[in-house]
Amino acid sequence: MRERQASQGARRAREFEAFVAGAAGRLLHVATLLTAEVPDANPHARRLLTLALAHTYASWDRLRGEDPYARTRERLVTRFAHETWYRHGGRARRQPSGALVALAPRERLVAVLRLYEGMAEDQTAALLGLPADRVRVLCDRAVAALARPAYRPAPAVRGPEVAPS
Incomplete structure (x- = not known):
């Protein structure tokens, strides 16, 4: 045994x-x-x-297929x-610093499941306990936020360099 x-x-x-x-x-x-x-x-x-x-x-033993x-x-x-x-x-909880930092956590979660993992909208909704319409809105919002270029201040403009005489 x-x-x-x-x-x-x-x-x-x-x-x-x-x-x-x-x-x-x-x-x-x-x-x-x-x-x-x-x-x-x-x-x-x-x-x-x-x-x-x-x-x-x-x-593991209870997965059964x-x-x-x-x-x-x-x-x-x-x-x-x-x-x-x-x-x-x-x-x-922590200040994120990666490429998806522009997204709120729910938007990030939906975007990762829908776009990276390829989960269907209904499956994502069921997993998260959200209505499918809400998942669609969150995904659309995430895609729009990712499509916008990140704001970066313009570089400082320096005057023309003058050669010493």
């Missing part, structure tokens, strides 16, 4: 390891987009991914949404 449990545990660990080897890079990218951190400095994204993967591993990537992404999104919307009143 112990040998069978040990072999099942080893098989479970190998399967999960293979899943992580194949999916962790993309999931980390999703987490980094959500947190709007830069890829080289993304501690919040790494923490979100670690917690989501731990949850997936804990329920379910897609582990979808389950992990769902957990990642849920944790991000909970931390951002409920604990911080819709504001990001």
